[in-house]
Amino acid sequence: MHFFETECIALSKMEQVTKIVVFVAAPRDVAAERKVIANAIADLNIGFASSKNLFIELRQWETHVWPGFGEDAQDVINQRVGPYDIFIGVFWNRLGTPTGRAQSGTAEEFARAYASWKQHRRPSLMLYFRRSPADLASTDEIEQKRRLLEFKETLQKLGALVREYSDVEEFSRLVSLHLIQELTSRERSAEIQNLHDRVDDQQRRISEQEKALQRQQHMINELVRYSMAEYIFKHLQWVYHGQKGESGYQEYIYRKNEAFERDIRFLRDHGFIEYIQIACSRLTADLTQEEWKLYLGDENYRSTREAAASYLRIQGQGTKTSAE
Known part of the structure; x- marks a missing residue:
């Protein structure tokens, strides 16, 4: 088989792949968790997602946002991050730096995702909080923790079910499992929707036949x-x-x-x-x-x-x- 034929077959297969975009919002004190998410997605693309004709794209401001101007840096991120299917928010001790519109850039990213979910029921929202203790040596760190706890309480009042974890290893297991569960749920939902579409199409055909008979x-x-x-x-x-x-x-x-x-x-x-x-x-x-x-x-x-x-x-x- 020639290289050109092999490449054409690969492109043909790629046309049938569904892309799922995952956006990660997290303050700088959970950099390790960001790496864990990237590794988990890479593993899923090789195994589980590939077997389901899915491709998971990890979208983060560090990799998908280029320099520009807006009301502030977060405004530029908002403009350029694009739509996504799954929002993952991860927190430990910090909420982040306030913007002119929200308590922090991460909080603003969540607010935009939540507003979209309220209206369109997408993206899916997955929120994680690390519960292991940390040394809060400065007044700023204590204030960050206080603001984060208030933010967490606000999320729960909105109806959020958040997941806590003790360390990076536990988070790695949880995020991999939860992504698989989310993708499986989407697959079932798509199958159900396809079934409903077929039923609706059949009903339309029956209705048209009945009208013709009438x-x-x-x-x-x-x-x-x-x-x-x-x-x-x-x-x-x-x-x-x-x-x-x-x-x-x-x-x-x-x-x-x-x-x-x-x-x-x-x-x-x-x-x-x-x-x-x-x-x-x-x-x-x-x-x-x-x-x-x-x-x-x-x-x-x-x-x-x-x-x-x-x-x-x-x-x-x-x-x-x-x-x-």
Whole structure:
């Protein structure tokens, strides 16, 4: 296999890899923990993350922020650190130097991450506090510790579950385990979301099919209704001409009226009355309004045959029907 083919295969595989960005916020007294996080991520990229087609990118201001200008140095960091998926905050004795917007640069980074989480439920927030004692030799160090404890209390009031650790070795185990758990949780969430998407897509397809069937049924119903209207019209032609005494029509009326009345009743009860009206209006355009109403029987939805009989009585022709 040529080198070019090997490189193409590698690029093809890389296209399927999901990148997870981890941002670390920590004051300078936890520099060892920063190195631990970097090593843990490197190990995960070789093993666990690689097996899941994931790549974890560690993002820190030291490596991802270049010189520039802003309201202050922290403002430049905020502008250039970019979006991320997981926020890891680590603390021991210091909170950091205040900015014009927050208690410290680290506190400001957390505040921005928390605001994003409140609105979008991302990034995930993982907070660690080292509980091992340290020598606080100066007033500044004591003040830093006091401010840090206040900050921790604020986090807990916001609903944070923080994790404490005793030393760097324990932190190394915890952060590796928690990153694996977080990535596994994301994988399950993605699978569930994909399942929901497939279900939603299937439901949309079913809905579209149902709408198509409804349209087809509507067309069929329209054809049936049109046919029924034509049937009514043709029958009423016989009734109308029979009212005028034309030969051959009365026998048809006597013979067909019982079945026709049953058909009209069925059509009326199933919403076809407008087609009966159309058929009648086509036949009786020369009638007066009152005669038309009686002929149609729209007040009580009387059957067309009964309306026709009423019309016969109004005309005084005295033609007998089976109803009389």
